[in-house]
Amino acid sequence: MISYEEIRRIANTRFRDSEILFERRRYNGSIHVCALANELAFKTIICCRLGLKGIPNHSHEFKTIQEIKTHNLEELLKVLQRLDKGIADEIIKNRNADWNIILDWNPDKRYLPINEKSTTQWKKEAEELIKSTRRTIRYLWHNL
Numbered sequence: 001m002i003s004y005e006e007i008r009r010i011a012n013t014r015f016r017d018s019e020i021l022f023e024r025r026r027y028n029g030s031i032h033v034c035a036l037a038n039e040l041a042f043k044t045i046i047c048c049r050l051g052l053k054g055i056p057n058h059s060h061e062f063k064t065i066q067e068i069k070t071h072n073l074e075e076l077l078k079v080l081q082r083l084d085k086g087i088a089d090e091i092i093k094n095r096n097a098d099w100n101i102i103l104d105w106n107p108d109k110r111y112l113p114i115n116e117k118s119t120t121q122w123k124k125e126a127e128e129l130i131k132s133t134r135r136t137i138r139y140l141w142h143n144l
Contacts, residue, residue: 001054001061004044008141011040015137018130027122028114034129035073035105041140042076043068048144049083071107087143095139098132105129 002010018034021027040055046068047055056062062069067079077099081088091099104125117125 001052002057003054004048004144007040007044007055008144011037011044011137014040015130015133018126018133022123022126022130025119025123027119027126028112030126031105031122031129032110034126034133035102035109037137038073038102038105038133039071039076041137042073042080045087045140045144046076046079046083049080073103073105084143087140090139091136095136098136101128101132102136 014033015037018030018037021030021033043055047065050065052065056065056068068076070076077088077091081092114122
């Protein structure tokens with residue numbers, strides 16, 4: 001298991017990596033790394049609510065919690081909703097604009113050609129995702 005302290009450090013580092021990629025005008029990469037930070041934050045709070053001592057990092061540790069072995073943020077929110085309806089409802093109802101921006105990412109977007117969108121479109125998408133992720137992760141860490 002990876003401790004909560006360490007996974008939080010990893011998620012925060014990935015978030016900072018996304019900001020650095022954005023600053024370097026690597027918008028597509030910024031989006032992907034930012035989405036990873038979201039995924040780690042959601043998995044952290046889910047494992048905490050399950051009473052685990054950390055997040056699994058080996059296949060055998062996932063046997064009892066297969067439902068978090070996903071990159072799908074919507075599925076992770078559904079798991080969180082079963083475990084902590086208050087946090088999930090806050091994200092869905094009161095932080096809906098941020099959630100919709102975060103939810104726009106999915107694992108298949110990793111394979112989109114860079115020229116799929118204009119630089120301006122990638123920049124706008126990355127900027128919005130970074131802002132929404134900052135607010136959402138801050139909220140999740142506050143409730144860890």
